[in-house]
Amino acid sequence: MIRLSPQAHQRRVMIAMAVYVAVLLWVWPLARAAEAALPKTAYALTPVPPLLYVIWLMARRVLAGDELEQRTHLIGLGVAAAAVSIYGIVGGFLAAAHVLTPEASAAALVWIFPLLVVVYAAARAHAARRYGGACADADASAALRFLYLAAIFAAIAAWVHLRHGDAGDAGLAAGMAVVMLGCAAFLALRQRLRRRARDE
Amino acid sequence: MKNHIRELREQRGWSQGDLAEKLDVSRQTVNAIETGKYDPSLPLAFRLAKVFRQPIEFLFEPGKD
Numbered sequence: 001m002i003r004l005s006p007q008a009h010q011r012r013v014m015i016a017m018a019v020y021v022a023v024l025l026w027v028w029p030l031a032r033a034a035e036a037a038l039p040k041t042a043y044a045l046t047p048v049p050p051l052l053y054v055i056w057l058m059a060r061r062v063l064a065g066d067e068l069e070q071r072t073h074l075i076g077l078g079v080a081a082a083a084v085s086i087y088g089i090v091g092g093f094l095a096a097a098h099v100l101t102p103e104a105s106a107a108a109l110v111w112i113f114p115l116l117v118v119v120y121a122a123a124r125a126h127a128a129r130r131y132g133g134a135c136a137d138a139d140a141s142a143a144l145r146f147l148y149l150a151a152i153f154a155a156i157a158a159w160v161h162l163r164h165g166d167a168g169d170a171g172l173a174a175g176m177a178v179v180m181l182g183c184a185a186f187l188a189l190r191q192r193l194r195r196r197a198r199d200e
Numbered sequence: 201m202k203n204h205i206r207e208l209r210e211q212r213g214w215s216q217g218d219l220a221e222k223l224d225v226s227r228q229t230v231n232a233i234e235t236g237k238y239d240p241s242l243p244l245a246f247r248l249a250k251v252f253r254q255p256i257e258f259l260f261e262p263g264k265d
Binding site for chain 2: 065066067068069128130131132133
């Protein structure tokens with residue numbers, strides 16, 4: 001299997017996630033309005049293909065990796081599985097006790113995959129650093145990419161708000177922008193601290 | 201475990217990237233092996249021995265434990 005460079009992999013994941021968000025904002029809401037079962041189901045499942053593509057990219061990356069890379073993937077996936085399990089157990093008990101409304105439970109289910117991806121990426125990066133990987137320059141380029149994504153999500157939030165004023169959709173995009181901005185700030189800070197430590 | 205991978209690589213004038221390409225692993229993996237942060241599997245240790253044309257026991261030395 002041909003090994004994709006980390007940049008090529010990240011670029012493909014980010015394009016897929018941008019498609020996912022666009023579908024979630026503009027196509028998926030049609031599922032609520034549709035009345036017939038078939039179009040309703042089709043609209044409801046439109047966000048799934050980009051996520052399947054991301055899962056395929058992740059599987060491809062793991063399969064094409066060498067033994068150390070596969071070990072760090074395994075650590076990342078193990079930590080992510082633990083985090084998602086805890087999230088599922090807590091959410092499940094809260095939903096069963098009717099603390100969460102059915103709408104909140106459905107929204108919580110949608111966040112399982114993003115949670116898995118974020119925890120997996122963080123845990124894998126931590127494991128790779130323990131083995132001497134992930135240099136400061138990689139942090140810099142990743143921070144820049146997160147900054148671009150934050151700007152894109154902020155623009156989407158503003159556009160949705162101005163166009164049809166759907167508070168839920170605008171809030172989702174604004175929330176994603178804040179998360180991306182937080183990731184960019186974290187990576188930039190880490191890069192700065194590492195450079196300082198290296199210079200001393 | 202201690203190893204002599206870096207010395208052998210530098211003797212041959214190879215970069216970490218060159219060695220990674222010969223072993224079909226990432227540069228980070230070569231770096232992790234050289235710095236002693238990662239002990240390679242037996243198949244990878246044999247590939248290293250083949251690339252350097254040295255016996256495995258010459259490449260690796262057992263550590264204190």
